[in-house]
Amino acid sequence: MSNKDTIFSAPINKIGDFTFDxxxxxxxxxxxxxxxxxYSNIISAIGMLAERFAKPxxxxxxLGCSLGAATLSMRRHIEQEGCEIIAVDNSAAMxxxxxxxxxxxxxETPVTVVEADIRNIEIEDASVVVLNFTLQFLSPEDRVTLLKKIHAGLRTGGILILSEKYVFEDETANELLIDLHHDFKRANGYSELEISQKRSAIExxxxxxxxxxxKARFEEIGFSSNEVWFQCFNFGSMFAIK
Structure with missing residues (x-):
């Protein structure tokens, strides 16, 4: 059972940048x-998508596996012979x-967990690649470079699953979805102080x-199809098929 998150529950004089320590x-x-x-819906569906797209x-x-929730979901669903899951994170603690x-x-499906920067990982002979709330922590330039590398390393018909927090071009909609997300956090027991301090640390x-x-980036890189398959407030997940 997980310990309760109280990291931002007490006032912090100088809030540093958020790290996965x-x-x-x-x-x-x-x-x-x-x-x-x-989040739970996304994790469950990643397993379902892997079951459909993983090839023998x-x-x-x-990529950016954290504690392995997406990896475990995929491993439960993948039944194809000879598949190997490679889970990568740059946080030693994770x-x-x-x-x-x-x-x-x-x-039966082997998993290799690697401590490394996902920007330095070679992607080869892949049928499924997952970036679950990971790409948003890279610089815009590194995002393009990594996505190009993933596209090159995917088999034709392979899938990239990309979960992210979103911003919206319509300012009214963007503010409403941010407010709804904060309501969601309040409903889950986070205080105003915790919400404010976490936002300062992560922004x-x-x-x-x-x-x-x-979507524009996927099309520019050469993915044949892409779409949002899940969204709740300003969080969601997309697929891109090579």
Whole structure:
């Protein structure tokens, strides 16, 4: 069972940038469930999409795997022979706990957990690639470079699953969806102080794009099809098929 997220519950004099350190890894399941609307639905459906798109003797990548929720969901659903899941995260604390989660369950589908920067990972012979709330932490230039690398490493007909927080070009809609997200966090027990301090910590390291920006980038890179398959407030998930 996850520890409760109380990282921002007391006043902090100087709020630094948010990092996926030991403290965050310790409370991450609670933090993400209480902060990201629809997270459980997304994780479940990632497994369903992997079941549909994973091909025999191919590789499946979970880039920015954190504690391995998407990896475990895919492993439960993938039945194709010879598939290998490669889960990557640059946080040592996350990788250490992810390995414990992966090793707690037996499966025919092998999983390799790698501590590395996802920008330096080679993508090859992939049928499924997952970026679950990860791309938004990269610079705009690095996003394009990584997506091009993923496209090149995917088999024809392979799928990229991209979950992100979104900004909206309509200012009224954007503000409403931000307010609804904050209501969601309040309903899950976060105080005004926690919401405010977390927002201050994360605003310099997480830079969301609009859905239109994501779609334009997919098309420019050469994906044959892309669409939003899930959205709740200003969070959602898209697919892009090569």
């Amino acid at each position: 030991e403290r965050v890894a310790e409370v991450f399941p609670d933090m993400i469930q209480r902060s990201v609307p629809g 003797h191919s590789k499946v990548y979970d 990788v250490e706990r992810c390995k414990l989660h992966i090793n707690a369950y037996r499966s 310099n390291v997480m830079r969301p794009d609009s859905i239109q920006s994501h």
